[in-house]
Amino acid sequence: MDLTHLTSLSITQFRNLTMTDCPLSAGFNLLVGDNGAGKTSVLEAIYYLSTLKSFRTQTHNDLIARYPDRDRGCAVVRAGVHQDDHDFFMALERCKDQFRLRLGREEVPRASLFVAHLPVLALHAQSDDLVLAGPEFRRKFIDRMAFYLFADFVPAYAQFARMLKQRNAALRTGQSTEIWDPLFIQYGERLNEQRVAALDLLKTVLPQVFEALAPQLSVDMQFHPGHKSGLDLSEALARNRERDREMGQTLIGPQRADILFTLNDYAFKSFASRGQIKVFTAALTLATAHIWQAQRGKRAVLLFDDFMSEFDAHHSSALLHYLSNMGHQVFISAVDRQQIDFPFDAVFRLDAGQISAVV
Numbered sequence: 001m002d003l004t005h006l007t008s009l010s011i012t013q014f015r016n017l018t019m020t021d022c023p024l025s026a027g028f029n030l031l032v033g034d035n036g037a038g039k040t041s042v043l044e045a046i047y048y049l050s051t052l053k054s055f056r057t058q059t060h061n062d063l064i065a066r067y068p069d070r071d072r073g074c075a076v077v078r079a080g081v082h083q084d085d086h087d088f089f090m091a092l093e094r095c096k097d098q099f100r101l102r103l104g105r106e107e108v109p110r111a112s113l114f115v116a117h118l119p120v121l122a123l124h125a126q127s128d129d130l131v132l133a134g135p136e137f138r139r140k141f142i143d144r145m146a147f148y149l150f151a152d153f154v155p156a157y158a159q160f161a162r163m164l165k166q167r168n169a170a171l172r173t174g175q176s177t178e179i180w181d182p183l184f185i186q187y188g189e190r191l192n193e194q195r196v197a198a199l200d201l202l203k204t205v206l207p208q209v210f211e212a213l214a215p216q217l218s219v220d221m222q223f224h225p226g227h228k229s230g231l232d233l234s235e236a237l238a239r240n241r242e243r244d245r246e247m248g249q250t251l252i253g254p255q256r257a258d259i260l261f262t263l264n265d266y267a268f269k270s271f272a273s274r275g276q277i278k279v280f281t282a283a284l285t286l287a288t289a290h291i292w293q294a295q296r297g298k299r300a301v302l303l304f305d306d307f308m309s310e311f312d313a314h315h316s317s318a319l320l321h322y323l324s325n326m327g328h329q330v331f332i333s334a335v336d337r338q339q340i341d342f343p344f345d346a347v348f349r350l351d352a353g354q355i356s357a358v359v
């Protein structure tokens with residue numbers, strides 16, 4: 001079993017943070033501090049090291065420290081990692097237009113070789129997008145799960161995206177799509193299979209997790225593959241060929257897939273309260289962690305930003321109780337230590353981007 005956890009963290013020029021070799025607990029870490037102190041930024045830096053993406057901006061340059069009186073340099077995040085009885089360092093340096101990535105002493109030439117190493121899951125203010133925003137957020141969610149489950153997810157996804165681009169280019173210029181269709185179908189079907197398999201796993205795990213957090217409510221989900229149900233992708237594509245030609249783009253397929261989440265048989269989006277959505281996204285995070293661990297032996301690091309917002313006392317204690325039985329490394333941020341009644345293994349205070357341990 002892979003007992004991945006971070007042992008230490010050094011951060012420079014990432015948002016407002018400066019921290020050097022801050023030792024971390026393998027259990028529960030609490031980050032406290034006033035508004036704007038840097039709590040979310042610490043969680044964001046850990047997530048960035050895992051995924052090379054931020055959970056609150058798509059603009060990498062937002063992450064590099066801004067100074068009123070000098071040019072910006074490069075953001076650096078470096079973590080000590082314990083994994084499979086080994087200790088090593090993961091480091092990333094983000095300059096204006098490029099990444100430098102290192103695993104131990106080795107430079108890593110490609111992002112896809114780096115992002116598989118540190119499984120991290122985060123619950124944050126934007127997690128609601130999964131339920132409330134467009135289908136691309138749900139596709140991203142299920143694809144991230146599939147990425148950790150299937151070794152051929154990245155090549156299948158990349159090839160499908162390439163075929164879609166070529167097919168759309170042909171449609172825009174009034175050319176035949178015949179040469180692109182077989183591979184569009186082949187990779188599109190593989191993508192569908194992987195998404196369905198990931199969702200089937202989620203269907204087996206999520207209801208139990210949700211019930212532990214919110215008894216008396218039931219959740220379910222339905223996958224929409226992006227074409228008419230009952231048809232396979234090749235039939236659907238053939239039937240839609242004329243409309244694709246008229247519109248100059250591919251109107252059906254995995255690029256249009258979506259997931260419908262329901263609460264007590266009603267669509268979440270139109271029925272659930274904000275707190276119920278938050279509990280649901282927390283349950284999705286925990287269910288994903290269970291699935292990665294059961295299927296790939298990967299124990300994810302779990303991040304919970306601004307833990308107390310939206311949860312009432314009952315739900316926050318149910319979530320903490322559930323987490324304490326999972327045995328994962330957890331980072332939680334909150335404005336005040338008194339907000340959360342829980343025996344944390346380590347407590348840190350953030351103050352204007354500087355971190356210190358609270359004894």
Ligand SMILES: Nc1ncnc2c1ncn2[C@@H]1O[C@H](COP(=O)(O)OP(=O)(O)OP(=O)(O)O)[C@@H](O)[C@H]1O
Pocket residue numbers: 014015016033034035036037038039040041042061062063064065066067306335350
């Ligand atoms: N690129 C940047 N360079 C320097 N400072 C930045 C940059 N981006 C954001 N900041 C500042 O970093 C600080 C930390 O923000 P962060 O969101 O991490 O705080 P927080 O402790 O989570 O606050 P809150 O409790 O209000 O959510 C803020 O004061 C913000 O204005």
